[in-house]
Amino acid sequence: MKRMLVAWTLTPLVAVALAGCSGGDSDGGGSAAKPTTGASALTTSGAASADGPAGTIVTSYGTTTVKDAVHVAAGGDQLFWTDAAGKVEQSAVGEGRALAPHPVPGLDGVKVVSLSATSAGDAWVAAAVDDKGQVYEWGRPVGVGLSEASLKDPAYTFPGAVPVPGVTGAKSVVLAATASFALTTDGQVYSWGDTTDYQILGRKAKAGFPMPPAKLPGLTGIKQIAVSQFAGYALRSDGTVLGWGSNNYSILAPGDYLFPDVPTPVPDIGQVTAIAAGGSNAYAAAVWPNGKVVAWGDGSNAALGDSTVEKAPLDKPVTLPGVTAPARLVTDTATYALSPDGKVTAWGSTLATAKGFDFGNNPTGAPVALTWLKGSVTDLAVADDFVAFVVRQ
16 A cells, blocks of 8 residues: 655656554542653653743653653654644654754745654654645655665655645645545545555545545534544544544444445444544544543454453443543554543553553553643554653643
């Protein structure tokens, strides 16, 4: 599977596939130990500058103090964040590596209001939206048909942000493994990239042929988009959900129903206030108006909060115990619920192996409150087993 990074605007030499998951406008049970520290910790000593508040970015590899960090995104071995002025910084992360922030070429003088990234192994792609509604993308290629040699070839790398043509009035952007989606200020949705055999693009297209941006049919009044490798969801302001893509593990409809390629009302889910889709997993979660969090689909890696539950269809979702009324859900190999007061609860068996963190003895993958995150979490990002939080005291 391949995705194209604005390939129709680039020269043939650099028109290559890039890889590209939710965007839009509590307490838990269990206990957790503090994140590990030591040689791998990312630390910057000294107090923050007096001319702006400090945000602490806590990652699986340690912590660093960053002036006024607002948004954070992660993909592959890269971490991205913005400050209050909308400036984007980027740094590689890894065991024993200190953060080396640098601005992203192509975003000079641009005020970024939305930031997203995704990964597949060590390959990544990032996207941003500025205050004028322009979408930018940059990153490295990923996908079937690209050799290891091409992944390391500088000709296949886009370190600088490239404007995405044909998209106007965007306010946020989210990335799937092969496609990108932009939500506009008036509640419409653009998509571009490769639809793949899962028909993730949300419109009629042939797999293997990357498509330029176009609005998705029937999507109006949308306030959030959530996408995974298998399916996409669009949440309307009235709480109803539309979906498209593959119905693996009954994530879009009960049973083995062949779901349409274009946005179609998702049955049985009822009204929700937030939704998340599972990265490379056939999995989704949502928040009901009563504050309950439910999940359905593939139960691998205890994605459903219980390692003994192999799957749950859309019409029989699992209710997550101890997770109440989060403002936001973020999911990849594990799921994180961010409450309005900045508390985080997480679940999934991969929590126990997340690099640099010790989530305690939690073999079932049940929800745990991350009580060692001191202060208020204002944003978070997850890419495979790498996690990053923006924390304010």
